Amino acid sequence: MTAEYSAHHLQVLEGLEAVRKRPGMYIGSTDSRGLMHCVWEIIDNAVDEALAGYGSQIDIVLHADGSVEVRDRARGIPVDVEPRTGLTGVEVVFTKLHAGGKFGGGSYAASGGLHGVGASVVNALSERLDVEVDRGGKTYAMSFHRGEPGNFAGPGPDAPFTPFENASELRIAGRAAKGVTGTRVRYWADRQIFTKDATFHIDELEQRARQTAFLVPGLQIDIADERRPSTGSGTEGGSGTEADPGPVTTSYRFDGGISEFAEFLAPDAAVTDTWRLTGAGTFTETVPVLQAGGAMVPTEVERVCEVDIALRWGTGYETVTRSFVNIIATPKGGTHQTGFEQGLMKVLRAQVDQNARKLKVGNDKLEKDDILAGLTTVLTVRVPEPQFEGQTKEVLGTPAVRTIVANVVSKALTERFASTRRDDKAQTALVLEKVVSEMKARISARTHKETQRRKNALESSSLPVKLADCRTSDVAQTELFIVEGDSALGTAKHARNSEYQALLPIRGKILNVQKASISDMLGNAECAAIIQTIGAGSGRSFDLDAARYGKVILMSDADVDGAHIRTLLLTLFFRYMRPLIEAGRVYAAVPPLHRVIVMNPGSKPNETIYTYSEQEVHTLLTKLQKAGKRWQEPVQRYKGLGEMDADQLAETTMDRTGRLLRRVRVQDAEAAASVFELLMGSDVSPRRDFIVSSSDRLDREAIDA
Structure with missing residues (x-):
């Protein structure tokens, strides 16, 4: 650093050098979001051709070596020489910023690529980019290394590269069938630019492809992900078989x-x-x-x-x-x-x-x-x-x-x-x-909000009768446990700290609100009791600041029915009290599955160990056996919270010093909504397909029979 500042301190970044120096200006960031933006730039060029009426098929391939390939069957990038630069159309498109056919030249009535920087930016940020163009019965090819044209001595980005010295060459790589035109672009993102954890997200790619197929009726977009081989079962459009696994492929086409x-x-x-x-x-x-003389x-x-x-x-x-x-x-x-x-x-x-x-x-x-x-x-x-x-x-x-x-x-x-x-x-x-x-x-x-003050537990006369409320009104400290059944309630009453822990029992499985109307939901006694107890309303009128409890904890049995009840409750919160989830105030209690009593020799008291999964208990018993320790047989397995006594429930599930809670978050509201609709909605056939295709992942030991 120096106090002197003169003209020789200024830098002029030419062409693609500016892109590599400041990639965030062009693609937003250098993480996964920027990596995906590069894919969109190449895909959008192919889609613009389809939008102009050329080509009805786009293929996208995520190769196992980390490269991405986009193929279209449109007009193909021009291969003749552009008179101002003396370069072929292919080299202009991939090496010159703000160059292309979308600046009002008559090639496109309307397009998504508007700034003429899409393909050239992707090229600048790629360790290697190969492009092939079918036009006039020939296949033309050109390769680039970080934006510089030249020749690679072999496949992949690590092959020796020789840049062109005097003039660039658009080589003829073969012959194309008569009447066949199109462009194929394959590139390897430059890991000098992008962060180590930047990856291509197939879900985002499929979502964008589906969206584009809706917007351009008749356009078919095929995606092949060669990074994850198909097992031949349960994958929409999967092309592999169990004997010959291939890439996972999905196709999108919508004529409506x-x-x-x-x-x-x-x-x-x-x-x-x-x-x-x-x-x-x-x-x-x-x-x-721009006029012929060069003036704007x-x-x-x-x-x-x-x-x-x-x-x-x-x-x-x-x-x-x-x-x-x-x-x-x-x-x-x-x-x-x-x-x-x-x-x-x-x-x-x-x-x-x-x-x-x-x-x-x-x-x-x-x-x-x-x-x-x-x-x-x-x-x-x-x-x-x-x-x-x-x-x-x-x-x-x-x-x-x-x-x-x-x-x-x-x-x-x-x-x-x-x-x-x-x-x-x-x-x-x-x-x-x-x-x-x-x-x-x-x-x-x-x-109602303007005229009513929020009532605390002592002032309220409209709270459900079955609510066992807490004494404090400090929302930051209070916890509401929604427990399954009266048997668990009896144990939980003795296990809780009544100063700040409230209990609300629900009977069996509440209404499936994903299917039911709002009036049916409000008319259901269990749903109404939950909304009434929390005290913040529901739907659009839900007021997070009015919620009476700092944490809402779902405490159900560790079996299939308990999981179903938890899903029904989460559906209610997701649809009608979503701000609670978004604020991170909804939790699921994690009660133990097993209690292992390790027998110690002599007068030393026995040791009690709780485990939370079948794998964990097997690992524990194997470890104890290797250490030569004995345990009481049989190992107790809890099928319900009612099987625990108050001390065990407090120690494992309710006491803040030793319990384990699982916070429920909504990282992606759209994805969560689609899962709720699949599992709990009124359309049965997708749910049946999901159950059939996912049956091989079921742990049969987890079913009580």
């Missing part, structure tokens, strides 16, 4: 488009059919255009924005929104999402005002949350050269799109509500009833 996508995303039963709102609008914007001249151009929306209302209160620009996901929204919500609000407020007397609304006004409750939306727009905030393209910034989307939504929904068809009239009436009921529930909850 975004209507089918909305049905797939919807987490609840339908109130309406899936409505399609389509339209287009034009706008003008001034953009710099501001030019006013007219753009066309196409809007296609699929939406449906469901019986629940969750909002699911997916927005896309030229099939690129915009998870943080942007002007198109703002316009959609603006148009939706305008139409529904007008409809509620027109039917105010019938709906008994009074002077209350709808808010955005009232309308979005239970709404599943897939919003797509196609815009030439849209403006995004950053290379990651998470937020659309083109201002004119907001007005166009709002006008399309307003016009299409107004026509729907004005329709005289019997089906449309019935569905629009249900929508108005739903949004008004959500508005009334919101106002009622707010009024």
Whole structure:
């Protein structure tokens, strides 16, 4: 470090050198997220071709050596010489930043690759990249090492590399069948750039492929993961067999488009059919255009924005929104999402005002949350050269799109509500009833919150009779144990510390709320008792600050029925009291499975050891046998909490100094929701398939028979 600062301290990073110096500017990060972003860049180039009408098949292969390959059957990257640079089209695309066919040259009406840095950035951050192009009856090939073109002496990134010295060469690697065109890109990510723990996540890749197949009807995307061989059973699309295991392959193709996508995303039963709102609008914007002489001249151009929306209302209160620009996901929204919500609000407020007397609304006004409750939306727009905030393209910034989307939504929904068809009239009436009921529930909850103070255990007169409450009102210290059955309750009463531990028994298996309606859930005595005891409400009106207990601990037997009861309880918390889980305040108690009494010689007292699994008890007994120690036979196995006496239950499960708790977290709400729907939902056939395919993983010793 020096105080001197002059021009010779400045650095000019040329071309791909800038990418390697500051990769985060281009791919966000150098962990798994950045690694996956590189995959999307190559895949999106192939998808843009399909979106333009060229090619209906994309193959993605995760090779066992850590490389990724993307193949398409589109037009193929141009192989002729680009006149300004004197380089072939392939080398321009993979070595020059801000170069490509998506800057208004007429090759693409709308595309996801907009900045001309996708393929070149991936090349710069790859230890090796091979590209093959089929065009004009020939197969052309070129290889790169960290962005530099040259020749490798063998396969893989560790092969000796010789860079081109005088001029680059796009070699002819073979002949292509007549009429066959396409591009194949295979690359090895540079481990000098990415962190050691950066890995390709197959779940994210499959989710993105499924999403893209929904957005481009008729496009088939096949994924082959050669890192994990298939066993030939239980894997969707698995190509291997038990005798000849092959890679796990999955295929995605949906001809129903975004209507089918909305049905797939919807987490609840339908109130309406899936409505399609389509339209287009034009706008003008001034953009710099490169003239023949090399000058950039501001030019006013007219753009066309196409809007296609699929939406449906469901019986629940969750909002699911997916927005896309030229099939690129915009998870943080942007002007198109703002316009959609603006148009939706305008139409529904007008409809509620027109039917105010019938709906008994009074002077209350709808808010955005009232309308979005239970709404599943897939919003797509196609815009030439849209403006995004950053290379990651998470937020659309083109201002004119907001007005166009709002006008399309307003016009299409107004026509729907004005329709005289019997089906449309019935569905629009249900929508108005739903949004008004959500508005009334919101106002009622707010009024209740403003006028009622939270009551502690001594003040409350409405707590369930069977609740054995604690004495302290300090929420940070209190714990609510939800116990299975009265027999466990009797033991737990003697085992607990009544100063801060409360007990609520439930009888048997509570209602499966994944299938039941809200009214059925609230009418169920056990569910109502749990919600009443916690004291923070349920659903949208749930107030985490009003919860009466700092920890909610599910204490069920260590058998199959106990696991089922725990699953039912977690379903209730996940659907109607999710903030408790998100705050890390829901736990599952871990009672022991076995008690081993080790017999010590002489007057030395015997030692009691608890184990929590079959494997653990076998390991313990083997260890004791090797040490020459004896134990009391038979080893006691607890099938229920009621078999323990109070001292044992306190020591192993309830006493803070020695117990083991398992915290329930929601790291991925969507994944958790899909698992709950699979295990507890009303659709039986996927659950049956899951049980059949997973039967080989079942530990039969864990079944009480």
